[in-house]
Amino acid sequence: MAGAQTVELVLDTRLDAAVRSGWTRLQAHGLPSLADHPHPTNRPHVTVATCAADTPVDWQRVAEAVSSLPVPVRLDRLHVFTGRRPVLVWLVRPDSVLEQLHLRVWRALGEASVRNPLYAPQRWVPHVSLARGAHLGIGAATAALGTTGPLAGTAVAARRYDGRTRTVHTLAPSR
Numbered sequence: 001m002a003g004a005q006t007v008e009l010v011l012d013t014r015l016d017a018a019v020r021s022g023w024t025r026l027q028a029h030g031l032p033s034l035a036d037h038p039h040p041t042n043r044p045h046v047t048v049a050t051c052a053a054d055t056p057v058d059w060q061r062v063a064e065a066v067s068s069l070p071v072p073v074r075l076d077r078l079h080v081f082t083g084r085r086p087v088l089v090w091l092v093r094p095d096s097v098l099e100q101l102h103l104r105v106w107r108a109l110g111e112a113s114v115r116n117p118l119y120a121p122q123r124w125v126p127h128v129s130l131a132r133g134a135h136l137g138i139g140a141a142t143a144a145l146g147t148t149g150p151l152a153g154t155a156v157a158a159r160r161y162d163g164r165t166r167t168v169h170t171l172a173p174s175r
Contacts, residue, residue: 003053003163004116007062007105007171008045009155011128015073019044019090019128022145029144032088032131041168046073046092046126046155048105050116053164057109059171065104066158066172071097075128075151078138088141089127093150098126 011019023035034042048066051057076093080086092098102124109115117123130141158171 004050005053005055005057005163006050006161007048007066007109008159008161009048009066009069009071009073009101010157010159010174011044011046011073012070012153012156015075015128015151015153016044018075018151019130022090022130025146026088026131026141026144029140031140031144032133034129034131039166041161041166044128045159046128047119048102048124048126048158049109049119051109053162055109055115059160059169061108062105062160063158063171065108066101068097068101069158069172070154070156070174071101073098073153073155075153077150078130078141078145079127080138080141081125081127085133087129087133088131089129092126092128094124094126098155102126 023033026033027035072095074093074095076091079089079091081089103121106115106119106121157174159168160171161168
């Protein structure tokens with residue numbers, strides 16, 4: 001969604017470091033990696049919802065929806081979303097707390113016609129992106145990353161990304 005607005009959960013220091021380490025290991029093996037992403041707002045996160053750039057959003061209502069942070073996050077296993085531009089991700093195993101936060105955000109965004117349906121409560125697959133355009137298999141990624149088994153931590157803050165201006169705005173600060 002070009003120029004989209006997103007609601008993203010920011011990871012605690014330990015999970016952030018684990019994902020960044022994964023980016024670096026992929027890069028060191030000559031594989032695609034978000035370590036190469038040049039934008040200063042690039043950081044590990046879990047996208048909770050997206051909507052079109054021109055969608056009127058009550059950001060105060062969305063901020064209230066994420067006010068229960070921190071919430072548990074468990075990085076589970078690697079996966080590749082296939083399509084025009086494959087994406088290598090670290091799946092997040094959702095628990096009821098994370099699912100409830102997601103549902104509150106989804107509802108706070110309002111009209112279904114402006115929300116990205118891939119983030120609907122029945123379809124949302126929480127994840128942290130490792131590489132875009134990743135034409136590599138799980139085997140190559142696992143070999144580069146080493147053990148990527150379950151790793152527990154928390155989402156400690158929330159932000160929104162405005163794709164039109166390429167800026168980040170805090171919704172719920174770290175506690």
